[in-house]
Amino acid sequence: MSAHQIYDGSTLERDLVLEGDVAIVGTGAGGAITAEILAGAGLRVLLVEEGAYRKPEDFPLREVPSLARLYREGGAIPSRDGALSVVQGRTVGGSTTVNWTSSFRTPPPALHHWREHHGLQGLSPDDLAPWFEAIEERLHISPWEEHNRNNELLARGAQALGWNYGAIKRNVHECAGHGFCGLGCPVGAKQSMDRTAIPDALTNGGVLVTRVRAERLELDTNRVVGIEGLALDGLGVRTTGKRVQLRAPSVVVAGGAINSPALLMRSGVPDPYRRLGKRTFLQTHNYSLSFMPEAIDPFYGAPQSIYTDQFTWRDGVAGRAGFNMEVVGAQPVVSMNFWRGMGSEMTTFARRLRHLHILVSQIRDGFHPDSQGGEVKLRSDGSAVLDYPINDYIWDGVRSSYLAMAECQFAAGAESVHPACSDARTYRSWPEARAAIAALPLRTPNVFLNSTHPLGGCAMGGDPHTSVVAADGRHHQVENLLVIDGSVFPTSLGVNPCLSIYALAARNASLLAERIAADATKTSQTR
Amino acid sequence: MSDVTAAPPASSPSRSRHSQPQTPGAAPARVALSRHGEEILRAVTPVVLGSLLPADRAARVAALDEGMTTIDDYLANFSLPLQKQVQLVFGLLASLPARVLLLGTWKRWRSAEPARIEAFLRSAQVSRIAVLRRFFALLHSLTIIAWFDQRAAWDQLGYPGPPIERPPWPEASL
Ligand SMILES: Cc1cc2nc3c(=O)[nH]c(=O)nc-3n(C[C@H](O)[C@H](O)[C@H](O)COP(=O)(O)OP(=O)(O)OC[C@H]3O[C@@H](n4cnc5c(N)ncnc54)[C@H](O)[C@@H]3O)c2cc1C
Ligand code: SF4
Numbered sequence: 270m271s272a273h274q275i276y277d278g279s280t281l282e283r284d285l286v287l288e289g290d291v292a293i294v295g296t297g298a299g300g301a302i303t304a305e306i307l308a309g310a311g312l313r314v315l316l317v318e319e320g321a322y323r324k325p326e327d328f329p330l331r332e333v334p335s336l337a338r339l340y341r342e343g344g345a346i347p348s349r350d351g352a353l354s355v356v357q358g359r360t361v362g363g364s365t366t367v368n369w370t371s372s373f374r375t376p377p378p379a380l381h382h383w384r385e386h387h388g389l390q391g392l393s394p395d396d397l398a399p400w401f402e403a404i405e406e407r408l409h410i411s412p413w414e415e416h417n418r419n420n421e422l423l424a425r426g427a428q429a430l431g432w433n434y435g436a437i438k439r440n441v442h443e444c445a446g447h448g449f450c451g452l453g454c455p456v457g458a459k460q461s462m463d464r465t466a467i468p469d470a471l472t473n474g475g476v477l478v479t480r481v482r483a484e485r486l487e488l489d490t491n492r493v494v495g496i497e498g499l500a501l502d503g504l505g506v507r508t509t510g511k512r513v514q515l516r517a518p519s520v521v522v523a524g525g526a527i528n529s530p531a532l533l534m535r536s537g538v539p540d541p542y543r544r545l546g547k548r549t550f551l552q553t554h555n556y557s558l559s560f561m562p563e564a565i566d567p568f569y570g571a572p573q574s575i576y577t578d579q580f581t582w583r584d585g586v587a588g589r590a591g592f593n594m595e596v597v598g599a600q601p602v603v604s605m606n607f608w609r610g611m612g613s614e615m616t617t618f619a620r621r622l623r624h625l626h627i628l629v630s631q632i633r634d635g636f637h638p639d640s641q642g643g644e645v646k647l648r649s650d651g652s653a654v655l656d657y658p659i660n661d662y663i664w665d666g667v668r669s670s671y672l673a674m675a676e677c678q679f680a681a682g683a684e685s686v687h688p689a690c691s692d693a694r695t696y697r698s699w700p701e702a703r704a705a706i707a708a709l710p711l712r713t714p715n716v717f718l719n720s721t722h723p724l725g726g727c728a729m730g731g732d733p734h735t736s737v738v739a740a741d742g743r744h745h746q747v748e749n750l751l752v753i754d755g756s757v758f759p760t761s762l763g764v765n766p767c768l769s770i771y772a773l774a775a776r777n778a779s780l781l782a783e784r785i786a787a788d789a790t791k792t793s794q795t796r
Numbered sequence: 797m798s799d800v801t802a803a804p805p806a807s808s809p810s811r812s813r814h815s816q817p818q819t820p821g822a823a824p825a826r827v828a829l830s831r832h833g834e835e836i837l838r839a840v841t842p843v844v845l846g847s848l849l850p851a852d853r854a855a856r857v858a859a860l861d862e863g864m865t866t867i868d869d870y871l872a873n874f875s876l877p878l879q880k881q882v883q884l885v886f887g888l889l890a891s892l893p894a895r896v897l898l899l900g901t902w903k904r905w906r907s908a909e910p911a912r913i914e915a916f917l918r919s920a921q922v923s924r925i926a927v928l929r930r931f932f933a934l935l936h937s938l939t940i941i942a943w944f945d946q947r948a949a950w951d952q953l954g955y956p957g958p959p960i961e962r963p964p965w966p967e968a969s970l
Contacts, residue, residue, distance in 0.1 A: 329965060330958035333866050333945040337873035338965065345937075347878070351930045447959050455960050504873055568955055601944040601955050609936050611917060612846040619848055619944075622953040652877050691921050691929075713926065714933045 273471035275322060278480035278500035281511040287476055289313035290785065292496050292517035294483040294532065296320075297363020298767050299754030300523030301462035301470070302404070302774040303781075308473035310782040315515045316470070316477045317498050320360035320505060322463070328453035332602040335452040339367050345719070346527075349646065349656040352713035353553065356721040357525060359505070360453075361479060362463030364525065364721070365767060369450050370439040370459055371573045371595065372410045373764035374401050375772075378586045382636055387759040388731020389740045392773075400772040408440040408460040410768065415446060417570025419596050422561065422626055424575045426681035432579035437595075439571060440767075448569040448598050480505055481513045484651070486520065486536040486750070493520040493750050519781065521742075521751045522727075523774075526550075529756040530645045530726035530737075531653030539746040542734045545727065546645030549655060550761040551720035552631040555667050556597065556607050556689035557674035561682060564623040572598030580673055581633065581763045590632050590640070590666030593763055594674065597627035607689040607717055626678060627689075630670035631722065635760030637662060645726050659718070664711045667718070671709070675702040691715035722766050727756040742777040753777050824861075828871035830883045832890035834864055837938055839905040843913045844939040848952055855948070863942030870941055885931060898928075 276285060290312040293300045300316065308314045320339070329335065336344040338360070345354035358364035375397065383389040404410065413436060416424065427434035444458040457464050471477060481498040488494070498513035522529045530546040538545070573595045581591045597604070604625060610618055634640045643657030675686040679699040686702050687695045692715045696702035730736025733745035738757055744750040753774045755766055762769055826834065838860055842849050850856045871879060888894055895901060898920070899912045920932040943949050950957055 326962075327965065329962040330960060331945055331962075331964070333870050333941055334965060337870045342874050342878055343870050350926075445959075449958065455958075455962065506873065506876060506879075564954070569959070600958075601950065601953055602940060605944050606937055606940045609921065609933070611844045611936075612914065615844060616846045616848050619949075619953055622955065648877055650877060652875060691933075712929075714930055715922070 273468070274476045275471070276476075276478045277321070278478060278498075278511070278513065279503045279509065281500050281509070281513070284512045284514070285478070286514045286516070287315050287478070289315040289476065289515070289517045291315070291519045291521060291781075292515040293317070293521045293523055294496060295363060295523035295525060295529070295754060296361045296462060296467055296477070297358065297523065297525055297754065298365050298462065298770040299525070299774045300521065301362065301365070301466035302771050303521050303523060303753050303778040304470035304475055305466035306775060306778040307782055308470040308475045310786070312782065312785065314470055314475040315517060316467075316475060317481050317483050317496065317513065317515060318361050318477065318479050319482045319501065320358070320479065322361040322477070322479050323366070323453060325453070325455055325457035325464070328449075328455045330449050330452050330455055332452065332600050336602075339453055346655070348643070349654050350713075352659055353551070353657065353718035353720065355527065355551065355655060355723050356719060357527070357723065360463070361467060361477070362461045365461040366453055366463050367451050368461070368721070368767060369572045370441055371576070371765040372405075372438045372440050372768045375769040376581070376763050378582050379760060379762050382586050383759055387728070387736065389729060389759070390731065391740055397772055397776070400776045401768065404768065404771040404775055405438075408465060408771070409442040410438050410440045412436050413439045413441075413571055413574045415571065416574045417446075417448070417567070417598065418563075418565035419567040419570065419598050419626060420573065420575040422565065422681040423577065423594070423596050423628065423677065426677035427577045427579065429680040430677065432577050432677075434575060434577040434579070437574050437576050439574070444571065446570050448572050449600070450572055451599060451603070478513055483524070483532055484535070486522075486532065486538065488536060488538065488747070491539075491746065491748055493747060496520060519749050519751070519785065521753050521781075523752070523754040524756075525754050526723035526726050526756045527645055527653050527655055529752055529754055531647060533727065534645070534647055535651050538744070538750070540737075541746065544735065544737050547726070548635065548642045548728050548759065549645055549657070549726040550635045550642040550724045550758070551657060552633050552722045552724070552761040552763070553659075553663060553666070553718050553720055554629050554631050555670060555716060555718055557628045557671060557678060557686060558607055558689055559626045559675075559678035559683035559686040560621055560624045561626050562624070562684055565626060566623055567596075567598050567604070567625060567627070568600050570598060572596075578763070580670070587636050589669070590634070590637070590662055591763065592630040592632045592666055592670045592673075594628055594630050594670070594677070597629050608687070609691045626681070626683065628674040628678060630674060632663060632666035632670060633761045633763040634663065635725065642725060655723070659713060667711055667716060668706065668709070671706045672703060675699065675706060689717040722761065724755045724758045724761050724766055727752040728759040729757040730759055741780050751777065751781060824865065826868045828874065828879050829864065829868040830886050833883065833886035836886055836889055836905045836935070837864065837867060837942065839908060839913055840917070840935050841939045841942055843910050843917060844936060845943055848943065848949065850948065859943070859946060859948060862946055866945060867938055867942050882934070885934060889931065
């Protein structure tokens with residue numbers, strides 16, 4: 270490996286100006302795959318990332334310090350009214366460094382919906398198949414069969430109820446099954462971007478600047494002429510006063526949902542139809558807690574390896590809110606935080622943690638007229654905040670998924686089930702749970718709602734009146750600007766999104782590389 | 797690591813703090829957890845955790861000390877706007893009108909009877925006023941953060957700990 274060129278913004282002693290062929294904001298799923306492909310095509314790639322570059326041997330496997338350092342806002346970015354929180358990584362590799370490795374191709378119903386309702390061509394399941402295959406090979410995405418007890422119980426419940434369920438593929442290589450994926454894989458088995466695409470891009474001459482926040486894009490009429498970055502201190506909280514400027518003929522924004530639209534908004538990027546930040550989706554997660562008779566030690570083993578999509582598309586794409594269902598495999602802080610008991614109840618609950626089985630449902634949004642998602646707004650200091658109203662459409666999804674999760678847990682042998690909701694009680698049987706959940710008052714923040722899958726805000730679409738970028742990631746108004754990350758999806762997906770982001774990034778980065786090569790040939794011919 | 801005047805480096809705060817000689821009894825320097833926040837959380841934590849907190853006085857104090865350091869480190873990594881929001885909430889809760897209204901006492905949080913604190917928490921949790929429900933969730937969640945990452949807590953839970961022993965964050969992460 271050639272020496273990697275990396276600047277840590279927190280130690281910069283003077284301002285920095287870098288020039289290259291393509292400048293990329295963000296090193297997560299979208300930014301890293303883009304960087305790898307462009308650097309591999311011989312282009313000089315510049316990457317700027319707000320978080321720090323951590324190595325596997327750095328990860329201390331302790332929950333709180335890891336949530337604090339590897340995630341934005343400690344893993345709980347509050348929405349504007351505090352009704353729910355969004356979970357995003359903030360480190361080299363972005364959310365991929367802390368994600369749970371569950372890998373799904375984009376479901377065909379979503380892709381068809383995009384063609385019919387968002388004018389997206391060239392993104393059919395067949396069109397995307399080669400890109401999925403390429404990424405699956407690159408990131409060792411393959412079926413995982415060593416299910417821990419936690420996941421087996423989901424399979425058992427789904428099987429007993431006759432639901433459709435299956436094994437999840439994971440992007441891991443020589444995974445030891447520690448189950449600490451959310452705190453950074455300590456042995457580098459997870460094929461996250463900090464272990465794969467980023468080092469590869471650096472080996473091919475890419476330059477990485479960490480602990481620097483891209484504050485704004487400099488615009489000159491319809492072109493981006495540079496990225497203005499502010500260096501951050503060791504915690505990544507305060508600016509140090511040092512500035513970083515990236516200059517390149519092509520600029521890719523890959524800061525993820527919420528932050529990509531926010532950067533464009535801060536920069537005053539043309540938005541004639543006021544689409545920026547709109548239609549931000551969450552596939553909102555809600556949770557069901559149950560105690561199993563036997564100890565299941567949910568702390569260890571691949572966190573997610575079984576899913577059920579029994580309810581995802583059940584009422585048709587544009588019908589009632591559907592949801593997919595998986596388990597939560599986590600350590601004590603994350604697990605205990607789903608339950609808001611006190612005093613002696615707390616003691617009883619905590620002492621049975623080894624028996625705790627947690628299911629999560631992800632309620633897909635964006636396909637129904639009553640599901641227009643949230644909107645990113647800027648605070649007076651330019652930072653981003655998501656306004657996401659929870660309406661009846663989402664509440665319907667919450668109630669039906671609470672019911673489904675409880676039914677599944679009882680079918681798997683649970684002694685008791687408790688929806689992760691301050692207004693719920695502990696139910697001892699499925700009939701009791703069914704009656705109680707049907708009558709449960711649903712209100713925030715008592716219903717524990719969050720999302721590790723924020724998507725949208727820079728929606729792609731065929732019509733500039735209703736979208737921000739085209740299917741190839743190119744901005745509708747600014748000619749040398751692309752967005753390549755989770756913010757371009759025009760709806761949520763109904764599955765964990767990472768593989769969809771990787772594959773679309775691979776496609777759109779390859780198209781960009783071809784265009785740049787074609788332009789270079791043209792220029793040299795006209796000379 | 798430059799420019800960390802107000803903040804410790806992005807490394808283990810516990811390590812850097814514990815290695816500094818401290819006057820016994822002196823309050824440790826906090827980065828993000830305000831004085832009001834610490835006072836309130838020290839009062840709330842035992843109520844939420846019940847008999848999970850060690851009964852032995854010294855062990856209890858040590859657990860609370862470690863918990864507050866953990867919370868401070870956690871909050872210190874928040875963006876400044878969010879740090880400020882959290883401090884505002886604590887400032888509000890610590891104010892005299894809030895104490896009279898919510899706890900039903902003129903006393904400070906540190907001397908309020910646990911029964912009053914428990915009554916406040918239980919009513920806030922199911923209050924018709926959304927902002928009180930949110931305050932409850934914040935206090936409860938920070939209590940979880942304060943306790944369940946401590947080794948002493950893991951024994952109660954039957955959690956054997958991480959599969960690999962690792963030191964806290966190294967001084968330099970590049
Ligand atoms: C805990 C957790 C578990 C998950 N589990 C799964 C899973 O099992 N399967 C799955 O498919 N998905 C999972 N996801 C979701 C998945 O990881 C994300 O959808 C995906 O990584 C998003 O890719 P992205 O490129 O849009 O953004 P990210 O990967 O989030 O990367 C964006 C990066 O840009 C940086 N950035 C943002 N703004 C700026 C700026 N202005 N200047 C500089 N840098 C900036 C951020 O710091 C971040 O590092 C999980 C996510 C989390 C948080
Ligand atoms: S289960 Fe453990 S070894 Fe496997 S990817 Fe996750 S953290 Fe790494």
